[in-house]
Amino acid sequence: MGDPVATDIAFALGVLALAGSSLPPGVRVLLLSMAVIDDLVAIGLIAVLFTAGLSLAWLAGGLAAGGAYWLAHRTRVDPAWLLWAIAIVAWICINASAVHPTVSGIMLGLLTPVRPREGESTSPGERYEHRLHPVSAGVVVPLFALVAAGIPIATAGDALTDAIAVGVFAGLLVGKFAGVLGGAWLAVRFRLGTLPPQVGWGDVVPVAVLAGIGYTVSLLVVQLSLPEEQAQQHAAMAVLAASVLASLAALSLLRLRARVHRSADTPASGSNTRDV
Helix, strand or coil: CCHHHCCCHHHHHHHHHHCCCCCCHHHHHHHHHHHHHHHHHHHHHHHHHCCCCCCHHHHHHHHHHHHHHHHHHHCCCCCHHHHHHHHHHHHHHHHHCCCCCHHHHHHHHHHCCCCCCCCCCCCHHHHHHHHHHHHHHHHHHHHHHHHHCCCCHHHHHHHCCCHHHHHHHHHHHHHHHHHHHHHHHHHHHCCCCCCCCCCCHHHHHHHHHHCCCCCHHHHHHHHHHCCCHHHHHHHHHHHHHHHHHHHHHHHHHHHHHHHHHHHHHCHHHCCCCCCC
């Protein structure tokens, strides 16, 4: 089961916002980086594990559409109508190849330039983000949530004794926490990365707890990985329960850290030292 892999960025950022503005900006950077990597891994698992009857011809067509998308930006022949047409062709081809069509969105996102081209003040990626975010956050995500979360309340009790549901619940709350915190520590320990400025390990702990919020992509993996409707309902209930608990726990920890940072910023506290 790949359900605990994904972290729901929108919900995690919502919890972070509730904690106030006293946290260092690096905490947000750390959360966004972790959540994006989580979702990319989850989408990769969807592409590899839940693909049956692969059609290489259709897949080649999808990759060709990706190449056309990249070339359109490279040559600056990128009117909106052309990019939409290429994106639709890519989605159709990837879907027909038996690879989950979500992969087409990831492919096009990775091929979108994120640095301003010569003569531009903003990159195409930044412009697309501003234009598409209202549609994504205001329409697409709520619609997906409504469709994906159709769980009969009567299944809640049965989920407590379902081994898969228990595994999903533990994976999100315990596994994600241990994986994110342990992975961050190993990365810093072996000089593969550093913590953002003004961010200490006390700030990493609530971010690791936030990783247990798995909603949209986790529910998608539930639908793809479990053939039986009852098993899907039990696993989805576990995802929702773990996400609620992770949200509440992370909110408490983030508010505690916010108070610590506010105290450190007062003149009476002396120097601003990062906790270890």
